Amino acid sequence: QVNLVESGGGSVQAGGSLRLSCVASGHGVERTCMAWFRQAPGKEREGVALINSGGTTTYADSVKGRFTISKGGADNTVYLQMNRLKPEDSDMYYCAASFVNCAIANINLFIFVGQGTQVTVSS
Numbered sequence: 001q002v003n004l005v006e007s008g009g010g011s012v013q014a015g016g017s018l019r020l021s022c023v024a025s026g027h028g029v030e031r032t033c034m035a036w037f038r039q040a041p042g043k044e045r046e047g048v049a050l051i052n053s054g055g056t057t058t059y060a061d062s063v064k065g066r067f068t069i070s071k072g073g074a075d076n077t078v079y080l081q082m083n084r085l086k087p088e089d090s091d092m093y094y095c096a097a098s099f100v101n102c103a104i105a106n107i108n109l110f111i112f113v114g115q116g117t118q119v120t121v122s123s
Contacts, residue, residue, distance in 0.1 A: 002026035002112040004095045009117030012085055020080040020117060022095030033102035034078045035110060036069060038091035038119075047104035048093070049080060058104050063089075085121045092116045 008020040024034065035050040049069035050058045057069050068081040078095060094117075096110035 004114035
């Protein structure tokens with residue numbers, strides 16, 4: 001079992017920045033593949049960024065060059081730095097973890113998911 005707790009969402013104007021944090025805990029958490037996805041009510045998950053246990057990162061085309069996923073700290077924290085935000089980035093953002101299927105295309109298979117944090121970007 002992996003427990004995920006996100007923080008850092010909020011409201012910002014277009015062009016601004018936000019940093020989301022996700023503290024992961026549980027057995028074997030250091031071996032998990034970690035990702036961020038966003039999801040609106042009634043819609044499918046959209047994988048945004050992923051970092052595997054070795055530190056290799058992958059991004060959705062829509063956020064490449066603007067978002068950065070990273071790991072840091074002794075408490076297994078994963079960050080999502082979001083720069084040059086656009087109104088279309090507005091959504092509920094979730095941290096997710098998986099021991100298998102480590103690819104953004106498999107985001108729907110990630111079974112450990114946090115409670116989510118809202119990001120709102122105004123024009």
